Amino acid sequence: MKKVLHVGLDVGSTTVKIVVMNDKLENLYTNYTRHHSDTKNTIYEVLKRLLKDFPNTSYTMALTGSGALEISKILDINFIQEVISCKRAVEKYIPETDVVIELGGEDAKIIYFDKFIEQRMNGTCAGGTGAFLDQMASLLNTDTQGLNELSKNHDII
Numbered sequence: 215m216k217k218v219l220h221v222g223l224d225v226g227s228t229t230v231k232i233v234v235m236n237d238k239l240e241n242l243y244t245n246y247t248r249h250h251s252d253t254k255n256t257i258y259e260v261l262k263r264l265l266k267d268f269p270n271t272s273y274t275m276a277l278t279g280s281g282a283l284e285i286s287k288i289l290d291i292n293f294i295q296e297v298i299s300c301k302r303a304v305e306k307y308i309p310e311t312d313v314v315i316e317l318g319g320e321d322a323k324i325i326y327f328d329k330f331i332e333q334r335m336n337g338t339c340a341g342g343t344g345a346f347l348d349q350m351a352s353l354l355n356t357d358t359q360g361l362n363e364l365s366k367n368h369d370i371i
Contacts, residue, residue, distance in 0.1 A: 216272045221264065223257070224296070225249075225281035227319030228348060230256045234268065243267065253281045280320060297323050297333050317347070 219242065224231040230253065234243040245263070249256035264273075277286040278299040286293035294302075300323065304311050314325040326332040351361050 216270055217268075218272045218274065219268060221273050221275040222299075223260070223275065223277045223279075223282065224299075225253055225257060225277060225279040225285055227280050229319070230260050231279075232260050232264065234264065249281075253285070257285060280318065297325065301325050301331065301333070319348070 218237065220235045220237075220239070222233045222235075228248060230247050230249050232243070232245050233241060235241055243264075245260065247256055247260060276292045276294050276299075277283075277289075278294045278296045280296065283293055285291075296318070300314060300316055304314055304325070304327070311327055313327065314323075316323045316325075324334045326334075347358050347361065351357050354361070354364065356364065
């Protein structure tokens with residue numbers, strides 16, 4: 215009998231992220247890959263590696279992210295809207311959370327956890343989100359973690 219693994223694939227505006235978990239929902243593999251606007255080929259390469267690294271395996275799979283809806287239709291795989299996906303993960307893994315702020319490549323999402331769940335999302339401007347941070351990091355010849363280090367040692371505001 216084939217082993218069954220659970221796969222989540224997030225196709226965002228700048229990256230493709232994958233997580234592979236066992237039946238105990240323990241992470242077996244994660245990967246974060248920039249797609250450089252070539253989402254289809256990047257997804258193909260990510261899934262090809264999945265099959266290589268976990269041969270003779272069956273999978274459950276769900277897709278999320280701004281670039282996943284069309285791919286989910288093509289592959290006939292379940293799509294979960296990214297704010298809902300984030301909410302479900304937080305409720306399961308860190309239920310004591312009060313608020314989540316998630317900066318995507320094109321938008322920012324805020325989820326308030328109280329008696330009622332309240333979700334907000336900026337849908338009209340990418341300023342202050344991951345794409346902006348990526349551009350600033352690129353201009354400074356670093357990555358987003360490097361921006362954090364640079365900010366620690368600033369001389370001029």
